[in-house]
Amino acid sequence: MLINLENFSPSRPRGFLVLEGVNGAGKSTLLTKLSERLAQNGKSVVCSREPGATELGKTLRSLILEPKGDKAAPIAELMLFGADRADHVAKVIQPNLQSGRWVISDRYLYSSIAFQGFGRQLPMQAVEAVNTLATSGVLPDLVILLDLDPAEGLRRTQSRSQASAKLGEGDAFEKEALAFHTRIRDGFLKIAASRPEPFLVVDASQSQQDVFSTVWRAVEALLRASAV
Numbered sequence: 001m002l003i004n005l006e007n008f009s010p011s012r013p014r015g016f017l018v019l020e021g022v023n024g025a026g027k028s029t030l031l032t033k034l035s036e037r038l039a040q041n042g043k044s045v046v047c048s049r050e051p052g053a054t055e056l057g058k059t060l061r062s063l064i065l066e067p068k069g070d071k072a073a074p075i076a077e078l079m080l081f082g083a084d085r086a087d088h089v090a091k092v093i094q095p096n097l098q099s100g101r102w103v104i105s106d107r108y109l110y111s112s113i114a115f116q117g118f119g120r121q122l123p124m125q126a127v128e129a130v131n132t133l134a135t136s137g138v139l140p141d142l143v144i145l146l147d148l149d150p151a152e153g154l155r156r157t158q159s160r161s162q163a164s165a166k167l168g169e170g171d172a173f174e175k176e177a178l179a180f181h182t183r184i185r186d187g188f189l190k191i192a193a194s195r196p197e198p199f200l201v202v203d204a205s206q207s208q209q210d211v212f213s214t215v216w217r218a219v220e221a222l223l224r225a226s227a228v
C-alpha cells in the first residue's frame with residue numbers, strides 16, 4: 001500500500017523498517033543516516049541486512065553472491081535466500097524487536113519477490129510460500145523503496161567497483177543484463193502498490209539529503225505513533 005506523507009498515521013509500530021530498491025539505489029547510505037538520526041532521538045537501533053546478518057547468513061551470502069562453480073538453480077537460489085531470512089528473523093529481527101530495539105533491514109522478503117519472482121520469473125506462489133515460512137508473519141511498519149532507473153543503478157555500482165579496483169567483479173546479480181534489472185524495478189513498484197504493508201516510494205535520483213528529508217518525515221510519524 002502506497003503511503004501519502006500528508007496523512008500517514010501508523011498504528012502501534014514496533015520499530016521495524018525495511019529498505020528496498022534496485023542495486024545502486026543508495027540503501028546503505030540511507031541506512032547509516034537513519035540509524036544515526038534514530039539514535040539521536042533516543043532509540044536503540046540495530047542495522048541489519050539480507051542476505052548475511054547471521055553466521056549462517058554470511059556463509060549463504062557468499063554461496064549465493066560469489067558462486068565458485070555452477071550457479072544455483074533458480075529455485076535453489078530462492079530457498080537459500082529463504083534460509084537466510086528464516087535465520088535472520090529468528091536470531092536478529094524478532095529478539096531485538098521484543099527487547100524494544102528498532103531494527104532497520106537492508107532488504108527483506110520483497111527482494112525475493114522482485115529478484116526471484118519478477119527477475120528470475122519463478123512462480124509467485126513458490127516465492128510466497130518460501131517467504132511465509134521464512135518470516136513467521138513478522139512484517140515491517142514501513143518499507144522504504146528507493147526507486148531508480150536501473151541503468152543509473154548499474155552505473156553507480158560499476159563506478160564503486162572501479163573506485164575499489166574491482167571492475168567486472170560485481171556480484172552474481174550485478175552481472176545480469178539490464179532487462180533483468182528493469183523487471184526488478186517494475187516489480188518493486190507493483191509490490192509497493194499491491195502489498196498491504198505501508199510503502200514509501202522515494203525518487204532515488206534526488207540528492208541524498210532530499211531522499212533523507214522525505215524518508216525522515218515518514219519515520220517521524222512512526223516515532224510519534226510509537227510514543228503513544
Ligand code: TMP
Nearest residue numbers: 023050051081107108111112115116173
Ligand atoms: P546487496 O546486499 O548488495 O543488496 O546484495 C544482495 C543481492 O542479492 C542483491 O543483488 C539482491 C539479491 N537478493 C535477491 O536476489 N533476493 C533476496 O531475497 C535478497 C534478500 C537479495
